[in-house]
Amino acid sequence: MSVKTFDSALDFVPANTQTQRGILSTIVEAFKAIREGIDAAGEYNELTSRGIASDVAARRVFDKIGKR
Secondary structure, three states, rough: OOOOHHHHHHHHHOOOOOOOHHHHHHHHHHHHHHHHHHHHHHHHHHHHHOOOOOHHHHHHHHHHHHHH
């Protein structure tokens, strides 16, 4: 899963006319983006609970998302 999942989940916004996908696929993409966010939040919480500084933990999570 990648950050692009979040971008594609925004296709339902009326201003975005780049794609003409069905509402069902848009909903699926939105849920994938939400899942990605939940996973990232869990990973961040795990890192901070181990004593890693919040800024370092956030950078690690964002770097990992960027590589997906």
